[in-house]
Amino acid sequence: MSNAPAAKASNYKSAIQPTRAENFPEWYQAVVKEADLAESSAVRGCYVIKPYGYGMWENIQRELDARIKECDVQNAYFPLLIPVEYLSKEAEHVDGFAKECAVVTHHRLEKGPDGKLIPASPLEHPYVIRPTSETIIGETIKNWIQSYRDLPCKLNQWCNVMRWEMRPRVFLRTAEFLWQEGHNCLETADGSREDALLMLSVYKDLMENCLALPVMEGEKTADERFPGAIATYTLELMMQDGKALQGCTSHDLGQTFSKSCDIKFQGRDGKEQHAWTTSWGLTTRTIGAILMAHGDDDGAIMPPVVATYQVAIIPFLKDDAGKDALLGYCNKVKTALKAKGIRVSLDASDVRASNKTWDAIKKGIPLRVEIGEKEMAEGNVTHIRRDLGKDSKQTVSVDEFVNNAERLLQDIHKSMFEKAKAFRDSHIFDVKTVDEVRDFFKADKAGFVRADVSILEDKALEAVRKEFAITPRCIPFSDSGKKVLLGKSY
């Protein structure tokens, strides 16, 4: 933005206000609203995901589900309600979630004296609405597993969960959210560790190749671990304000849950033993990550692989006389693109073309196709890349465009990834001492600092962590466990 040519500075106005530099959190909310992705609901902390936003989630689901199944995981579904006793069996687990559980205590409503409905018929055994399903899945599959021949047992469910958050933020932290949670059961300690890492690699594939998000893969420090896990692996993402967002999570649960749920099997040696389990999840938060990693001051920029629409066709209608012919031409282009498997929107409404254009920009549709009488007369289309802006405008024949559209989308993906990666790489700074950590965040610089893991032992770090609200994000694999990344996070 700062290097925008002075010539157009006079009439330049970003579509989203405030800009990222002016106020990042407010910019984020404006992007969500202007792109028509979601809105707040009557229920505190719960949001309505609107069709344009839900379309992204469906595409993320499709891509991730296929990859999960490649790992021989089967989909299943377990109840929304979990008996409170289940949760209380694992001490660390209950500590981790007890504070944020919604509890179902009654099973009926009746009219009170003032005509209002009040809960009636208290439940003898209350339920919690699942914050996660380790316990109920464990209690179920213990009956499915008797022998090493029943292993591995790999299950996944797509569902909603509820965690009573105090400070909700659309997509990033909501009381109810959508995710998949995988729960695998393995034969050995090595098996569960390798499995947790395998699922992490699936997420990495999704992030890089579908969401165009560069990741920092690593292990969480002990205090950042999932309650009950022996190791938590993560993909940390960097947002454009330099804050971290945890992109997914994959836990090696060891025998914690197999012991509390009593998942036992007879091993190859004939001896009975507890199984080794993993759990791994990815949520609708990834949509927030996409917005904050790729968006610019004109709004969202959607990665082509999961974009609800990959191409927006915008007819430039001059008058009613030529309307039918022009829309017919646009529809032909749309049909040709759809035949190539490309998701296309065509805005045939009477709204002014320039407003349709801005709508497509704010929604972040990767490719915009403008079609007016000029194009129609010559058998052409004009196309513009969202990530590069109007300087990328090109006019080519319909055939050429249709044949090249897939490659154009791939190019967009590639440059989005490279741009995000360049940002990430230029916002990680090596430091040696706690004082350098303090100096970095005191100067209000954006990004992470990378230090030797021994810094975690330094007593002085605690005060700095508190003062600037920084946490260890992960111990990246890339430094073979010798370094730790510290930063602010969502």
Place this chain on the structure above:
RNA sequence: CGGAGUGUAGCGCAGUCUGGUAGCGCAUCUGCUUUGGGAGCAGAGGGCCGGGAGUUCGAAUCUCUCCACUCCGACCA
């Protein structure tokens, strides 16, 4: 759950300090003229000022009390 802020038309805001029955911009509707990076002119419609209680002849404005949202923390995907 702690600290701070904001609730007035679909959206963004002014008006509140100093009480007198509500205004601006955008959007919407109508008409004409326009049309390739947010159109122009003319006209029109739309709000019991977040809810409740109180003070007052009179409350958007003062008092009390709820509620919601936003930001910064704590907690987390």
